[in-house]
Amino acid sequence: MDAAALQTFTSPVVLFFVLGILAAFARSDLAIPEAIAKGMSLYLMAAIGLKGGVAVSESGFDLTVAAALGAGIAAGFILPIFAFWLIRGFGRLDRINAGAVAAHYGSISVVTFVTAVEILEFQGKPSGGYMVAVMATMESPAILAGLLLARGFGSDEGQSMREMLHEVFFNSSVVLLLGAFAIGLVGGADGFADVSPFFEAGFKGVLCLFLLDMGLIAARRIMDSRAVTWRLATIAIVLPLVNGVIGTVLGTMVGLDVGSSAALGVLCASASYIAVPAAMRLALPEADPGIYLTMSLSITFPFNVLINIGLISAFASMIAGMGGG
Amino acid sequence: MDAAALQTFTSPVVLFFVLGILAAFARSDLAIPEAIAKGMSLYLMAAIGLKGGVAVSESGFDLTVAAALGAGIAAGFILPIFAFWLIRGFGRLDRINAGAVAAHYGSISVVTFVTAVEILEFQGKPSGGYMVAVMATMESPAILAGLLLARGFGSDEGQSMREMLHEVFFNSSVVLLLGAFAIGLVGGADGFADVSPFFEAGFKGVLCLFLLDMGLIAARRIMDSRAVTWRLATIAIVLPLVNGVIGTVLGTMVGLDVGSSAALGVLCASASYIAVPAAMRLALPEADPGIYLTMSLSITFPFNVLINIGLISAFASMIAGMGGG
Amino acid sequence: MDAAALQTFTSPVVLFFVLGILAAFARSDLAIPEAIAKGMSLYLMAAIGLKGGVAVSESGFDLTVAAALGAGIAAGFILPIFAFWLIRGFGRLDRINAGAVAAHYGSISVVTFVTAVEILEFQGKPSGGYMVAVMATMESPAILAGLLLARGFGSDEGQSMREMLHEVFFNSSVVLLLGAFAIGLVGGADGFADVSPFFEAGFKGVLCLFLLDMGLIAARRIMDSRAVTWRLATIAIVLPLVNGVIGTVLGTMVGLDVGSSAALGVLCASASYIAVPAAMRLALPEADPGIYLTMSLSITFPFNVLINIGLISAFASMIAGMGGG
Amino acid sequence: MIETVTRKRIEILADAALVRRVTQAIDRAEITGWTITPVQSGKGRDGHWREERVMGTDKVLVLTIAPEDKAMKLAQDIAPILTSHGLLLSMWDVQVIRGERF
Amino acid sequence: MIETVTRKRIEILADAALVRRVTQAIDRAEITGWTITPVQSGKGRDGHWREERVMGTDKVLVLTIAPEDKAMKLAQDIAPILTSHGLLLSMWDVQVIRGERF
Amino acid sequence: MIETVTRKRIEILADAALVRRVTQAIDRAEITGWTITPVQSGKGRDGHWREERVMGTDKVLVLTIAPEDKAMKLAQDIAPILTSHGLLLSMWDVQVIRGERF
Numbered sequence A, B, C: 001m002d003a004a005a006l007q008t009f010t011s012p013v014v015l016f017f018v019l020g021i022l023a024a025f026a027r028s029d030l031a032i033p034e035a036i037a038k039g040m041s042l043y044l045m046a047a048i049g050l051k052g053g054v055a056v057s058e059s060g061f062d063l064t065v066a067a068a069l070g071a072g073i074a075a076g077f078i079l080p081i082f083a084f085w086l087i088r089g090f091g092r093l094d095r096i097n098a099g100a101v102a103a104h105y106g107s108i109s110v111v112t113f114v115t116a117v118e119i120l121e122f123q124g125k126p127s128g129g130y131m132v133a134v135m136a137t138m139e140s141p142a143i144l145a146g147l148l149l150a151r152g153f154g155s156d157e158g159q160s161m162r163e164m165l166h167e168v169f170f171n172s173s174v175v176l177l178l179g180a181f182a183i184g185l186v187g188g189a190d191g192f193a194d195v196s197p198f199f200e201a202g203f204k205g206v207l208c209l210f211l212l213d214m215g216l217i218a219a220r221r222i223m224d225s226r227a228v229t230w231r232l233a234t235i236a237i238v239l240p241l242v243n244g245v246i247g248t249v250l251g252t253m254v255g256l257d258v259g260s261s262a263a264l265g266v267l268c269a270s271a272s273y274i275a276v277p278a279a280m281r282l283a284l285p286e287a288d289p290g291i292y293l294t295m296s297l298s299i300t301f302p303f304n305v306l307i308n309i310g311l312i313s314a315f316a317s318m319i320a321g322m323g324g325g
Numbered sequence D, E, F: 001m002i003e004t005v006t007r008k009r010i011e012i013l014a015d016a017a018l019v020r021r022v023t024q025a026i027d028r029a030e031i032t033g034w035t036i037t038p039v040q041s042g043k044g045r046d047g048h049w050r051e052e053r054v055m056g057t058d059k060v061l062v063l064t065i066a067p068e069d070k071a072m073k074l075a076q077d078i079a080p081i082l083t084s085h086g087l088l089l090s091m092w093d094v095q096v097i098r099g100e101r102f
């Protein structure tokens, strides 16, 4: 394992995240207005979508892209099953809560992905632009999977199921990511040149402030939290480790380059804390947000940003080297 | 008519607007926080004001500028009369509502103008910097005209008239546009160099996100709307067509260049949906916002951005060519 | 005295401040959403902190830096005593209100400092990057000093004192300024390159809009205000003049360069209107915000931005010249 | 036991643009003060609306506490424009401490 | 003297994600409208929360004014999910002008 | 018919900086929870203010529902600082479902 795993810590993006965590633990009143945070997250999604679309408009769609999309969707359906089994067994949660947590770990976190893309680029292992599309398609399947695990097949009331499916396919981040991706694809590098000072030059800076906010929120939540046992905390570390390995191996197996394999690993390792919680309040209102949000946002998210992205990146390089030997 | 009318559709700015409309029709929950939208609109007005002021500080004030200002103010007083007549007759609205709608169509939409400026530049027909001042002066006259049409001359209570006049001259967009224009004029290109990375580089990107939001809001409003009849919808298309022609001819007649004539046409064609609705709630509270907002924001605005700007641009080139022949 | 004192008025940053003041006096409804204003102030603090940290990472810590820090902290404890004496005697305020006002004038205003840094740079007298750290350490001592002056030593209830000390050391601007400073220090110019398009290119533009808002708020407050007598208004002008001289002399005496001496002068001259008011509501709720906010925000702040920064800059050059002779 | 007295609490839902009409009426009724809280969205006979601050079509809730007589004066003053201005008014009895302040 | 009539005012605290469940119940009770106001933070048995719009974990207050019978219909309709959905409901009598509108 | 019980609803207007004083008093009165809603602007004896979050001079509304005895305990606890801290308190009877929760 190379030094990559540690290098993360000198990136200003990660340092701002750490600053947020420290400020929250020191009980500082530092806070970013919700409207600003929401605005930054929309900006980040539009920017990453555009960038991916432009990249694909240049490289074109090919078999690799199709393979990556297939791998992502498959992972979205399969990972929740493993997670569910672990959470019910080792984690000792009831069916409803276990299903909700499984949905979170099967889905993805946009910010974790974006941070990983920055770090991978910084380490000279850029991931393919099509990974943005993979990410967008991975957001939703796990919501369905988690719901089926929690409720079983027959028991659902039709109306809430329809609402839920709509939420799954037209939820704001899916629409914005894929929409911006399509705009990038249509406009190409030329059309993008116009708006790139805004979407490209500002990107890392906005990511810094957004991660500052996420650090504050993640740390404050864990300080208030009472619902998470040591068993669940352990799962919130083990799942990203295991899923990261699975995703990276999967990516390498279907022929992705090192950066893209690592990015797929990060997607599998990441847990949603924006789109899925909203869907779960609607579909499984009895499930306790104190459990699933604390696990995904306050444990898994920092673990991924601070440690696991570095590990996955190193692991991707390692197995790519082995395949090449 | 050249291809210009269609070219609009590959601009990312317009594509984001379309994305907003589609997302709203798909009932996605995508939404931009109001504070962010308000902030973006302030940014756009400050930037366009500054840019216009800097341009005029270089070209200087001359007879053309005076002619453009005069044409704009005249249009602001006259266009509402034609609109009022059409709305009462063909549209079958009562006096109060007809006056309110007329005020909207006599006034202007900053965002439509800004979008047109971008598109005209993109097509190699830049408009003069002084058009920003023309726009600012065109915001208010129509409010007065519409009010007089709705209420008649004698019937007004003094207090609300005074309030209204104040609103008309010191309304936030007039103040910001003219204020930033003056700052650009005083500071000139040198003073602007300092702040141009912020106000210039970010401009198109912010416009993209703002139009995304406008697309969402415009489409949602029309989905909820019940008050707009097919007669009114027809007027919301016919008025911008007719007013666009009038403005473009007027501009060409008083000697403006192609781009500026087209910009004047767009100003005449555009209908206010920010400043005037606020003034109307105050001055004509009995008028139904469901009518005037839906017409100006949900029909005329998309029609202008998607189709009419292209038509007006082509028409301006055409009659400029005729004059030149 | 050179022309520097007047040059300030052609800077777009100052012109936007003037625009805000004029708009408020004209009773325009121009307003910047609170969330946006808050976001801009966080952005400005992060940017100035980063910039200072990067500068120090290059110049290194030395005796000058230590001297500047010492001078700043000393000023933070001593200036409130002089202010308290003046406010009780000439200003005729009771003990509680006098203590609260003294705390404001002993502390600092980040925005005044940032504006001064821009103006000094514009005049070719850049201040040292370490002045950011000096500013951050000067925020809190005066809060303690003012509180002791208002309450005396023995009388405090333990709990509110503890709350207050916490507020003093972990208040959001101290945390963000020092945190960003540390990140700049750790990352250095290389790490900063990544995020500089966002934090550097946008800086002056954001400052323009922020000062527009401050102008609006400052002018509106004075229009509503009834609590400030002519005696207090006089103090709000005299204190920044006197403190500015003290700070500049202090800076020159401990060996700072012209720009940094002037910056220290501005810090001493400036009065807090963000961090300290919040602390005072908590620690001295009986004190009247109508007095301390109007003095610091509506009189001293505009006076500093429009006039005093220019004077201090000229004065710093003058005494530096004398020392050099 | 602390002493409480009974006052009327009036809440008026109004378009943001029309708030000054409402607060001027409160001032005319010589009530000591008022407080405005934001509103996010709503549905009435005109259908659904969302807060759209850019367009100035948002609404707010104006609340004021006053003695019965002043409250009725306010209600009477504002009643004629309730319909034309699309206002919504409700009021009820509340207990307050420091009754002399209202 | 203007005429006032008595109506029930119901306020329901609900997760933003669940608001449509509440407003659909209001519509089912054939109440003429509702108004939603934002909420900033709170504390209950589950501990403290802050409004975290990015995460979709914020709450809002839904308020509606209705005649007693419709109000009770709404309360009865919504009672079964109060606990499972973490809703908080309170209601009281208010006086309104233009009683025929509610 | 669903069963409702009567509780007191207390609303306290307070400076944002002083909210913890209020919520600590609520906790001391052993009330199960509280909810904070934002406030936009207002007018009192000190004249008009606007919400100015940058300056930390904004206010919020703290609302809590409690049985009468706890409500009175809270009111008594907080009465002495009402004037010095510029708080505004009003309370009234409301009906709630699931009375055991309050």
Ligand SMILES: Nc1ncnc2c1ncn2[C@@H]1O[C@H](COP(=O)(O)O)[C@@H](O)[C@H]1O
Pocket (backbone or CB within 6 Å): D031, D032, D033, D034, D035, D036, D063, D064, D065, D066, D102, F013, F041, F042, F043, F044, F045, F046, F047, F049, F086, F088
């Ligand atoms: N009668 C009232 N009704 C409602 N709110 C009030 C009333 N009086 C004062 N307020 C609110 O309390 C705040 C402080 O009032 P005061 O302590 O009188 O300056 C004002 O800004 C208003 O928001």
Ligand SMILES: Nc1ncnc2c1ncn2[C@@H]1O[C@H](COP(=O)(O)O)[C@@H](O)[C@H]1O
Pocket (backbone or CB within 6 Å): D013, D041, D042, D043, D044, D045, D046, D047, D049, D086, D088, E031, E032, E033, E034, E035, E036, E063, E064, E065, E066, E102
């Ligand atoms: N019964 C009601 N309860 C609470 N709010 C209402 C009610 N009816 C109307 N509203 C509010 O008043 C606004 C205007 O209603 P309307 O005048 O009926 O269109 C709506 O958007 C709602 O916010």
Ligand SMILES: Nc1ncnc2c1ncn2[C@@H]1O[C@H](COP(=O)(O)O)[C@@H](O)[C@H]1O
Pocket (backbone or CB within 6 Å): E013, E041, E042, E043, E044, E045, E046, E047, E049, E086, E088, F031, F032, F033, F034, F035, F036, F063, F064, F065, F066, F102
């Ligand atoms: N007694 C109460 N008074 C007012 N609000 C409450 C009360 N109890 C709970 N809440 C609110 O209801 C939310 C959920 O409470 P709970 O279901 O007890 O966790 C809290 O976050 C508070 O905002």
Ligand code: NA
Pocket (backbone or CB within 6 Å): A104, A105, A106, A107, A108, A109, A243, A267, A268, A269, A270, A271, A272
């Ligand atoms: Na995952």
Ligand code: NA
Pocket (backbone or CB within 6 Å): B104, B105, B106, B107, B108, B109, B243, B267, B268, B269, B270, B271, B272
């Ligand atoms: Na027009």
Ligand code: NA
Pocket (backbone or CB within 6 Å): C104, C105, C106, C107, C108, C109, C243, C267, C268, C269, C270, C271, C272
């Ligand atoms: Na000072």
